[in-house]
Amino acid sequence: AQKVTQAQTEISVVEKEDVTLDCVYETRDTTYYLFWYKQPPSGELVFLIRRNSFDEQNEISGRYSWNFQKSTSSFNFTITASQVVDSAVYFCALSETGDSGYSTLTFGKGTMLLVSP
């Protein structure tokens, strides 16, 4: 079973629209971390946010906000008033210890966001 599901393969919006990228995760651990990374067309992976499982407080950073809900195992990412520069592939990732005894980062398959002028 997929540990991190990003059901939206591709989203297209027009500039200034708000857009939410969904992330649903699966884990049996009580301690885990969730991450979002951005991969613009240039290809590098840019860290956006890290959130631990004990902190369900939503976070806002400029036009970015994150909604963490343990009850639904979701960690959604909203961009307010989107801009063309937001066009990128966005990855959600889960870090858990699991059965192996060491913690690893598992990525979702990514959501491509296209923002048109």
Place this chain on the structure above:
Amino acid sequence: IAGITQAPTSQILAAGRRMTLRCTQDMRHNAMYWYRQDLGLGLRLIHYSNTAGTTGKGEVPDGYSVSRANTDDFPLTLASAVPSQTSVYFCASSDSPGGFDTQYFGPGTRLTVL
């Protein structure tokens, strides 16, 4: 501060050839990782190293080997490249071992095996 550098930026390689992808970080991070990124599959962990002198296998280790002789360098070797190893390879590092700490990524190496 460069962060993480990877070399080469891109490479076209004949099947059966040996290839080493280089990764160097200047953040004195303890842990380093190699991922491959394939269209529609996201990033998958190949190998990792929690500290200098130790390495471990990730999700897709077959056909790859790594070494960690010192803190800064974490080369990935393809002993005999096959076309299915065509991918973009990312090196990453984190201050603490394991996946709980934030991982920072290098710019990637695009490898094509013909």
